[in-house]
Amino acid sequence: xxxxxxxxxxxxxxxxxxxxxxxxxxxxxxxxxxxxxxxxxxxxxxxxxxxxxxxxxxxxxxxxxxxxxxxxxxxxxxxxxxxxxxxxxxxxxxxxxxxxxxxxxxxxxxxxxxxxxxxxxxxxxxxxxxxxxxxxxxxxxxxxx
Amino acid sequence: xxxxxxxxxxxxxxxxxxxxxxxxxxxxxxxxxxxxxxxxxxxxxxxxxxxxxxxxxxxxxxxxxxxxxxxxxxxxxxxxxxxxxxxxxxxxxxxxxxxxxxxxxxxxxxxxxxxxxxxxxxxxxxxxxxxxxxxxxxxxxxxxx
DNA sequence: CACTCTATGCAACTTGGTTGCATTAATGGG
DNA sequence: CCCATTAATGCAACCAAGTTGCATAGAGTG
Numbered sequence: 001x002x003x004x005x006x007x008x009x010x011x012x013x014x015x016x017x018x019x020x021x022x023x024x025x026x027x028x029x030x031x032x033x034x035x036x037x038x039x040x041x042x043x044x045x046x047x048x049x050x051x052x053x054x055x056x057x058x059x060x061x062x063x064x065x066x067x068x069x070x071x072x073x074x075x076x077x078x079x080x081x082x083x084x085x086x087x088x089x090x091x092x093x094x095x096x097x098x099x100x101x102x103x104x105x106x107x108x109x110x111x112x113x114x115x116x117x118x119x120x121x122x123x124x125x126x127x128x129x130x131x132x133x134x135x136x137x138x139x140x141x142x143x144x145x
Numbered sequence: 146x147x148x149x150x151x152x153x154x155x156x157x158x159x160x161x162x163x164x165x166x167x168x169x170x171x172x173x174x175x176x177x178x179x180x181x182x183x184x185x186x187x188x189x190x191x192x193x194x195x196x197x198x199x200x201x202x203x204x205x206x207x208x209x210x211x212x213x214x215x216x217x218x219x220x221x222x223x224x225x226x227x228x229x230x231x232x233x234x235x236x237x238x239x240x241x242x243x244x245x246x247x248x249x250x251x252x253x254x255x256x257x258x259x260x261x262x263x264x265x266x267x268x269x270x271x272x273x274x275x276x277x278x279x280x281x282x283x284x285x286x287x288x289x290x
Numbered sequence: 291c292a293c294t295c296t297a298t299g300c301a302a303c304t305t306g307g308t309t310g311c312a313t314t315a316a317t318g319g320g
Numbered sequence: 321c322c323c324a325t326t327a328a329t330g331c332a333a334c335c336a337a338g339t340t341g342c343a344t345a346g347a348g349t350g
Contacts, residue, residue, distance in 0.1 A: 019315095019316060019317075019327070019328070020316075020317095021315075021316070021327095021328060021329080022315090022329095023328075023329070024328090039306095040306075040307085041305090041306085052329080052330090053329065053330045053331075054306095054307085054330095055307090055308080055309090055329080055330070055331080056328075056329055056330065058306090058307065058308080059328075059329085060328090060329095063328090074219055074223050078219050078223035078224070078225070078306095078337095079223070079305090079306070079307095080223070080306090080307095097278075097279050097280070098279070098280040098281070098282070099279075099280070099281050099282070100281075100282045100283075100284070100286065101281055101282070101283050101284075102284070102285060102286035102288070102289055103283050103284060103285065104285055104286070104289035105286065105288060105289050107286060107288075109286065111280075111282070127286075127287040128282070128284060128285070128286055128287065129284040129285040130282045130283070130284040131283055131284040131285075132282075132283045132284070133242075133280070133281070133282050133283070134242050134243070134244075134280070134281040134282075134283070135242070135243040135244070135256075135278070135279070135280055135281075136243070136244050136245075136246055136278070136279040136280075136281075137243070137244070137245045137246070137256070137273070137275045137277075137278050137279075138245075138246050138248050138275070138276055138277045138278070138279070139245070139246075139247070139248060139273055139274040139275040139276040139277070140247060140248065140249055140273070140274040140276070141245065141247035141249070141250065141252060141254065141272075141273055142272040142273065143247070143250060143252075144247055144249035144250050145249075145274060164296070164297070164346095164347055164348075165347075165348095166296095166297060166298080166346075166347070167298095167346095168297075168298070169297090184337095185337075185338085186336085186337085197298080197299090198298065198299045198300075199299095199337090199338090200298080200299070200300080200338090200339080200340090201297075201298055201299065203337090203338065203339080204297075204298085205297090205298095208297090223306095223337095224336095224337070224338095225337090225338095
């Protein structure tokens with residue numbers, strides 16, 4: 001296995017209260033090398049020959065997300081995609097997220113959100129052509145409070 | 146079957162270039178009576194005793210959406226939810242959508258989007274408590290243009 | 291009324307994801 | 321350094337959502 005920086009990966013796991021195991025190291029290695037969010041099957045393909053059990057992968061991604069090492073986004077075709085929380089362009093807060101979905105290659109990029117403003121501002125990312133927008137507010141509806 | 150307004154439903158189908166069939170009338174009847182977007186299984190449950198084949202329901206919803214009688218939103222658990230395009234609070238344009246997701250009852254409401262502004266504005270809906278926001282921009286990434 | 295073409299229903303299948311359980315391995319204490 | 325404890329792994333079996341192919345039924349047109 002070609003690990004970019006084994007001790008860095010090990011530290012990342014430990015910092016997030018995760019036991020260091022082979023499966024987790026493999027998955028984390030794939031995630032740190034990707035600028036875009038990846039699905040279960042993306043990761044499986046990138047582990048070609050190094051595959052881990054599919055259930056283990058699901059549970060690994062679940063554990064990463066629970067411990068806030070990663071976060072998940074639903075893709076266009078409604079699978080979960082996972083991306084590290086530590087990429088520099090990642091929003092600091094947990095509750096406001098913005099993503100850019102390329103309608104051609106379907107990659108999903110994380111965008112920064114400026115939450116200082118009253119109404120959060122999403123700066124249009126340079127070199128990205130935006131053709132449509134989706135907004136989704138979460139909270140409680142009148143029936144539930 | 147208790148149809149709210151059979152000839153109205155029939156007209157709606159015809160206006161959208163859809164043949165009037167029993168299955169479509171049933172599904173449309175369910176959709177016009179719902180202020181929130183519904184999933185395949187929501188609709189199946191509301192057709193209790195009147196059920197149509199699941200494949201037919203998928204194809205009916207597909208046809209409705211293709212003919213712009215409905216539009217679809219991905220739910221929290223990543224199923225497709227369908228809602229009529231004709232509710233008054235529905236955005237006029239096809240490419241900017243906003244929804245409110247209740248984290249308690251998980252209903253999904255359509256919100257109007259003011260696209261007159263440079264940066265689209267989503268007015269906070271009255272009586273809804275917003276705790277987090279998700280934004281998703283669609284278009285072309287630098288790799289693809 | 292008959293013809294045509296679309297919509298329907300059924301069976302079989304694919305993909306994403308989960309559960310239960312037995313086995314294996316990581317870590318902390320002695 | 322080893323052992324015990326507890327958590328992670330792998331496997332099989334399962335579930336739900338959604339799709340495909342095909343034969344049949346039913347709308348709509350002339």
